[in-house]
Amino acid sequence: MGEYLGKTAVVLGGGMAGLLAARVLSESYERVLIVDRDELVGVRGPRRGVPHGRHAHALLARGQQILEDLFPGLAAELVGAGIPAGDLAGNLRWYFNGQRLRQKESGLLSVSATRPVLEAHVRDRVLALSGVELRERTVIQGLTASADGSRVTGVRLVAGDDTEVLTADVVVDATGRGSRTPAWLEELGYPRPAEDRVKIDLAYTTRHYRLRDDPYGSDLSINPVASPDNPRGAFFPKLSDGTSMLSLTGLLGDHPPRDDEGFLQFVKTLAAPEIFESVQSAEPIDEPVTFHVPASVRRRYERLARFPEGLLVIGDGVCAFNPVYGQGMTVAAMEAAALRDHLAEGSVRPRRFFRAISPIIDTPWDTSASADLAFPGVEGKRTLKVRMGNAYISRLHTAATRDARFTEAFFRVAGLIDPPQALMRPGMVRDVLRASKGGTPAEDGSHR
Numbered sequence: 129m130g131e132y133l134g135k136t137a138v139v140l141g142g143g144m145a146g147l148l149a150a151r152v153l154s155e156s157y158e159r160v161l162i163v164d165r166d167e168l169v170g171v172r173g174p175r176r177g178v179p180h181g182r183h184a185h186a187l188l189a190r191g192q193q194i195l196e197d198l199f200p201g202l203a204a205e206l207v208g209a210g211i212p213a214g215d216l217a218g219n220l221r222w223y224f225n226g227q228r229l230r231q232k233e234s235g236l237l238s239v240s241a242t243r244p245v246l247e248a249h250v251r252d253r254v255l256a257l258s259g260v261e262l263r264e265r266t267v268i269q270g271l272t273a274s275a276d277g278s279r280v281t282g283v284r285l286v287a288g289d290d291t292e293v294l295t296a297d298v299v300v301d302a303t304g305r306g307s308r309t310p311a312w313l314e315e316l317g318y319p320r321p322a323e324d325r326v327k328i329d330l331a332y333t334t335r336h337y338r339l340r341d342d343p344y345g346s347d348l349s350i351n352p353v354a355s356p357d358n359p360r361g362a363f364f365p366k367l368s369d370g371t372s373m374l375s376l377t378g379l380l381g382d383h384p385p386r387d388d389e390g391f392l393q394f395v396k397t398l399a400a401p402e403i404f405e406s407v408q409s410a411e412p413i414d415e416p417v418t419f420h421v422p423a424s425v426r427r428r429y430e431r432l433a434r435f436p437e438g439l440l441v442i443g444d445g446v447c448a449f450n451p452v453y454g455q456g457m458t459v460a461a462m463e464a465a466a467l468r469d470h471l472a473e474g475s476v477r478p479r480r481f482f483r484a485i486s487p488i489i490d491t492p493w494d495t496s497a498s499a500d501l502a503f504p505g506v507e508g509k510r511t512l513k514v515r516m517g518n519a520y521i522s523r524l525h526t527a528a529t530r531d532a533r534f535t536e537a538f539f540r541v542a543g544l545i546d547p548p549q550a551l552m553r554p555g556m557v558r559d560v561l562r563a564s565k566g567g568t569p570a571e572d573g574s575h576r
Contacts, residue, residue, distance in 0.1 A: 132157055138296040139160065141162075145444065146303075152471065153471070155471070157298070161261050162260070163285060164262070167264050185243040185457065189539070191461040214347075218232055218233040220347060222535070223350075225526070229525065229535045240348045245368075268283060268303070272284060279436055323428065326423060327506065332451070336372065349366070358399060372406075374407060395407060426489065470484060498517055530564075
């Protein structure tokens with residue numbers, strides 16, 4: 129290890145983005161302090177600061193790879209803890225446009241951990257690192273800065289009745305969708321970043337069950353994805369304790385109800401009939417809870433002409449995606465990897481960092497925004513590129529109901545392993561158009 133870049137780095141927020149930022153900062157700073165308002169140590173369940181932690185989460189294939197690089201042996205540790213794992217395209221049952229995709233081993237690992245459990249394993253690894261500390265149950269009051277506002281110098285913290293000013297060489301805001309950095313910039317005399325918004329009016333409603341009949345077979349989860357013809361979707365993974373989580377999703381105000389009858393009626397409308405068949409006779413083990421997402425939001429920090437030194441933003445504070453696409457944790461991991469590269473250059477230059485992560489965000493943002501614009505009620509400009517792209521992906525999904533190699537190709541792109549251009553190679557386009565023409569998927573039950 130060479131010399132440190134500085135003495136102290138402070139990470140605001142102890143969620144996945146904050147933990148991953150702390151992991152890479154620990155290589156470059158003598159002391160890394162994570163600050164969070166919640167109690168974290170020993171917590172294996174949902175917490176106030178991550179309300180969406182109660183609902184289904186996904187770590188895409190690229191995110192899984194980066195976590196394994198940052199925390200060698202993590203996947204084996206999770207599996208050893210009894211968490212179900214399998215192949216993203218081979219052991220998850222997917223429905224698109226109301227039709228079941230054929231399944232195929234792709235080599236893309238999917239670990240069926242809940243968000244709180246995955247976060248707990250990562251947090252244990254991070255807190256075991258030399259120089260990393262945690263301040264839990266601590267409120268972040270604001271930033272401190274130089275007299276001319278050109279540099280952030282630390283943070284003001286409140287824990288109980290005690291107020292503290294903590295000096296730092298760099299402050300990383302990983303507080304998520306509710307990030308206050310735009311307001312803090314304004315207080316320091318800087319403009320707020322421009323925002324791109326896609327209004328989706330999405331809600332998740334989640335309930336856990338103890339099933340009497342097993343609908344999974346060798347599959348980890350059953351996932352009917354919302355489509356323009358049926359904007360209701362669900363994620364139905366089996367969990368490590370033998371129970372199942374059912375997260376229903378509804379767009380544009382068609383929110384899944386929380387009352388027993390309404391919840392079941394919503395389940396009955398899903399494209400995967402086996403979900404209703406299994407939960408109607410299952411034992412509910414909690415009450416349904418709902419989480420609302422009004423819009424996807426991308427803050428354009430990379431376009432700012434001025435930005436204070438000593439401050440970075442990472443994770444949902446930069447771009448909060450529509451969570452149904454499962455991109456958030458993986459993009460945070462990719463940004464952490466970019467931060468590692470940035471620190472290796474020998475100094476922190478915020479505007480350069482934001483320009484470095486912008487291309488990382490571009491592909492998942494364009495993918496999710498375009499997919500949302502396939503729903504007629506979502507507001508936004510439907511360019512020729514968006515319309516043609518959505519039409520082609522629909523044909524690809526149809527082709528994947530007949531030939532599993534298209535399932536594999538799609539999830540390599542959706543998992544942020546391959547670029548979208550991989551689906552547009554001439555031979556692939558030809559085969560997709562040929563396979564998606566006419567007829568219906570084979571009815572021999574051979575979905576693998």
